Amino acid sequence: MSPLLAADPDPSRDTSRDAETYTPGDRPSGDFQSFAKNFLENHCTDCHGGSYPEGNLTLKNLGPVDEINAATWRSIWAQVALKEMPPPDASSLDVVERLKFTDGIVHELTDAMREKGGFDAHRDPEKGNFLDHDLLFEELPDSITLRPTASPARLWRLTPQEHLTRLNELINSEPEFDPKRPGQRTRGDAVPTNHGGELKMYFGVDRIIKWQGGTVAYATAVKSIPAILSTARNHGLENYPAYYTVNSAEATQIMSAAADILRYMADGPLSIANPEQITDDPRTYEMKGDIRGLPTSLVYSTQEVRPITPIRELMRGDDVNDEVLEASVRYLFEAVTFRPPSEAELAEYIALTHDSVETLGKADGVVLGLSAIFLDRDALFRPELVETGSPDEHGRVMLQDWELGLAVNHALSYIAPDPQLRQSIVDGRMRTREDVRREVTRMLADESIRKPRVLQFFRDYFDYDLGGYVCKDTKALSATGVNAQGMTHYKAMFDATASTDRLVEWILEKDQNVLQELLTTQTVVAGPNDNIYFGRRSTPEERRTSVAATKAASKEAEKQEAAVIAALEQSIAELEVQSKESPDDKDIRKKLSQAKQRLETKERQHAAARRSRARTNHDVMEASLDGPMIYARVSHRSFGTGSLKPERVLATAPEGQRMGILTHPSWLVSHSDAMDNHAIRRGRWIRERLLGGGVPDVPITVDAMLPDEPKHTLRERMRVTREEYCWTCHQKMDPLGLPFEMYNHAGVYRTLELNEPVDTSGEIINSGDADLDGEVANAIEMIQRIASSERVEQVFVRHAFRFWMGRNETIHDRPVLQDAHRAYQESGGSMNALITSLLTSDAFLYRTRETTDTKQ
Numbered sequence: 001m002s003p004l005l006a007a008d009p010d011p012s013r014d015t016s017r018d019a020e021t022y023t024p025g026d027r028p029s030g031d032f033q034s035f036a037k038n039f040l041e042n043h044c045t046d047c048h049g050g051s052y053p054e055g056n057l058t059l060k061n062l063g064p065v066d067e068i069n070a071a072t073w074r075s076i077w078a079q080v081a082l083k084e085m086p087p088p089d090a091s092s093l094d095v096v097e098r099l100k101f102t103d104g105i106v107h108e109l110t111d112a113m114r115e116k117g118g119f120d121a122h123r124d125p126e127k128g129n130f131l132d133h134d135l136l137f138e139e140l141p142d143s144i145t146l147r148p149t150a151s152p153a154r155l156w157r158l159t160p161q162e163h164l165t166r167l168n169e170l171i172n173s174e175p176e177f178d179p180k181r182p183g184q185r186t187r188g189d190a191v192p193t194n195h196g197g198e199l200k201m202y203f204g205v206d207r208i209i210k211w212q213g214g215t216v217a218y219a220t221a222v223k224s225i226p227a228i229l230s231t232a233r234n235h236g237l238e239n240y241p242a243y244y245t246v247n248s249a250e251a252t253q254i255m256s257a258a259a260d261i262l263r264y265m266a267d268g269p270l271s272i273a274n275p276e277q278i279t280d281d282p283r284t285y286e287m288k289g290d291i292r293g294l295p296t297s298l299v300y301s302t303q304e305v306r307p308i309t310p311i312r313e314l315m316r317g318d319d320v321n322d323e324v325l326e327a328s329v330r331y332l333f334e335a336v337t338f339r340p341p342s343e344a345e346l347a348e349y350i351a352l353t354h355d356s357v358e359t360l361g362k363a364d365g366v367v368l369g370l371s372a373i374f375l376d377r378d379a380l381f382r383p384e385l386v387e388t389g390s391p392d393e394h395g396r397v398m399l400q401d402w403e404l405g406l407a408v409n410h411a412l413s414y415i416a417p418d419p420q421l422r423q424s425i426v427d428g429r430m431r432t433r434e435d436v437r438r439e440v441t442r443m444l445a446d447e448s449i450r451k452p453r454v455l456q457f458f459r460d461y462f463d464y465d466l467g468g469y470v471c472k473d474t475k476a477l478s479a480t481g482v483n484a485q486g487m488t489h490y491k492a493m494f495d496a497t498a499s500t501d502r503l504v505e506w507i508l509e510k511d512q513n514v515l516q517e518l519l520t521t522q523t524v525v526a527g528p529n530d531n532i533y534f535g536r537r538s539t540p541e542e543r544r545t546s547v548a549a550t551k552a553a554s555k556e557a558e559k560q561e562a563a564v565i566a567a568l569e570q571s572i573a574e575l576e577v578q579s580k581e582s583p584d585d586k587d588i589r590k591k592l593s594q595a596k597q598r599l600e601t602k603e604r605q606h607a608a609a610r611r612s613r614a615r616t617n618h619d620v621m622e623a624s625l626d627g628p629m630i631y632a633r634v635s636h637r638s639f640g641t642g643s644l645k646p647e648r649v650l651a652t653a654p655e656g657q658r659m660g661i662l663t664h665p666s667w668l669v670s671h672s673d674a675m676d677n678h679a680i681r682r683g684r685w686i687r688e689r690l691l692g693g694g695v696p697d698v699p700i701t702v703d704a705m706l707p708d709e710p711k712h713t714l715r716e717r718m719r720v721t722r723e724e725y726c727w728t729c730h731q732k733m734d735p736l737g738l739p740f741e742m743y744n745h746a747g748v749y750r751t752l753e754l755n756e757p758v759d760t761s762g763e764i765i766n767s768g769d770a771d772l773d774g775e776v777a778n779a780i781e782m783i784q785r786i787a788s789s790e791r792v793e794q795v796f797v798r799h800a801f802r803f804w805m806g807r808n809e810t811i812h813d814r815p816v817l818q819d820a821h822r823a824y825q826e827s828g829g830s831m832n833a834l835i836t837s838l839l840t841s842d843a844f845l846y847r848t849r850e851t852t853d854t855k856q
Helices: 032-043 072-080 095-112 125-130 160-171 215-221 249-272 310-314 324-336 343-361 362-377 399-410 419-426 433-445 452-462 474-478 488-510 512-522 540-581 586-614 665-670 679-689 714-722 724-730 734-742 779-787 790-805 813-824 833-839
Strands: 154-157 200-202 208-211 222-224 296-301 381-384 521-528 629-631 646-650 762-764 775-778 846-850
Touching: 032 095, 032 154, 072 095, 072 125, 095 249, 125 646, 125 790, 160 200, 160 324, 160 452, 215 324, 215 540, 215 790, 215 833, 222 249, 249 310, 249 362, 296 775, 324 343, 324 362, 343 362, 381 779, 399 419, 399 433, 399 452, 419 433, 433 833, 452 521, 452 790, 488 512, 488 521, 488 646, 488 665, 488 714, 512 779, 512 790, 679 714, 679 779, 679 790, 714 724, 714 734, 734 762, 775 779, 790 813, 790 833, 813 833
Parallel strands: none
Antiparallel strands: 154 381, 200 222, 208 296, 521 646, 629 646, 762 775
């Protein structure tokens, strides 16, 4: 194999200047090997070609773009796309030449890796910022030609939340929207996680009127189905069509779940319980032995609360009624795909069910036959294939009818289209941009139409919902001042996620300056644990004062309690004497019994008071969070004392200590690790999500570990990232993450670290906006500066584009992004205006059928 920088077949030919104009994403004309050779020689080999190359990367003997050299070429692509190479002071590089080079690498790697695992780094949502922000929002060179945008035709797999919510519609009747309690769970909302963070659908919880056993026993006894479809990402946007499919293991689980669902649709709790467990008088059902955690420990009411469907009638009797079977197939197909079946699909599933019944008998045959519908392509994927329709002059086909209507529905909702949208589809009124605008505007304005996809965008964007999944070292967690016993902290984080969800929706209800409000609001939705988590870490002197005050108060309380007990004991002693003297006096015996009961009650109360005083948290000065009642969305009434409660208060955060979601414990803990804060991850979040910058992947040769030095602060241990080889990337992250050291890794505000004043200084470097750059004293000052930036708004719009289009933006999406940003600005920061602009854009409405096109 000959090196790329060996002989050039035509050294005099400058392929970078072949054309006067260039369309980004196209394969550059001419021989890429020659073009790349000239590019590297002109811009790179001065630093990466000698005996001591920069970064230990030599390009002197670099081979062509193939499987062997793919890792190096991928690194070159990232460095050039991010404008890290060549550095501005080393070589001037024309915009078009840079684009031709990076586009060429993408095309070459796509070809070279097609049969070897593929290349799709340019499609990765984490690489979306590799596209220079200025190319989207500043002036373009005249030599760049844009094409009308479209998204590729595709199959878009359902998310776990969407799939589970869709299945939940078959067996549970969720409450309708209550405008007096808009935050409580409503039909159409995503199925919430339980207090342990598990995403599950439970059978018939609303019918359970009695159970035996505690929290774990009850959770074990209730029949449930966990989320089956999986996702690979822990941070950031997840729902990209190119990243997920359905494997055989998931298909097997779906079939098993389908059988349980169908039996429950037919028989209700009788499919999982014994007849004697179905009663409105639980006293008639005697539970024998230790059966905690078993389905037989539950009692269900006789009231039917599940949706009543044709499946129930189909399963009655010994024979299959063809008319009812057809109705069942029609119902079930539309319930899981959101569209009516074609005549061919209807005939196929009816025939399959008849065949299964002949082989297995009616009960098992019907279940097996209908279970296949749960594996229908459209039950697991959102098809946007534009198989009908004529392409325009640019090769684009507009979504129509059911594809367009369902695309709009999926953009906002997890359940089937509401009657008005469905009727618009059936009537042929989902075929134009204005049709889409009409329905999107109507749906966004109607609170009763739940829109969990909007909330999911903010979860994916902010990453505030991960705190309960960050495993904490018990000793390190205890040192933060919060309760580290058992699952207390993790439950508090799932509670915090529900609270932040509600805050997001509360700000969306006002729909003004949404991003700025989320970044700067002093309002918090607070639950029972938040007085601690929003509190301030005590100084040693404050802790000593608190301990002394508690001891003094305890001593006085014990003295008073002892006096009360002594008085009661004296009274009892006197009454006992009187009782002995007058054994037949009923009044004395009654008084004696009452005195003994009062003594027993007082002893219990005093014991509880002592335990409460012993639990006084001297490590944290609790915040005072009071305000009007507000409700947050939590899982069904379940799990006894482990349940999450919907009641919250709308409070104000301590002044000078908090500002916006980035200072809430839910976000801070989500961006921490087992032992400490994660300043690098926090800084990377700021760099990518707010400033629109990119950070190359960590080279495999780098040992990305901080030294284990418990007597040193995190800032001191991060000295290793300031070494020359590391600092090129870390200067983009560390100064942005270290200002959050004003909070410990449980999210509690602090002024000291290792008994020294905590260093919260930082700096915004090379943000792309000169007004943003500069030193900051702490996280609050940094947030204040960032929140008012137009560039930050534009980056926010870019992330919204990615979420709702399911792909990274290209230069050709420039008009769409600018229109969306303009709509957001002119509406006063309305999320509804931003979403409407995106969903009526060409990128949303049009598809191209070349699904393997590397341009997208």
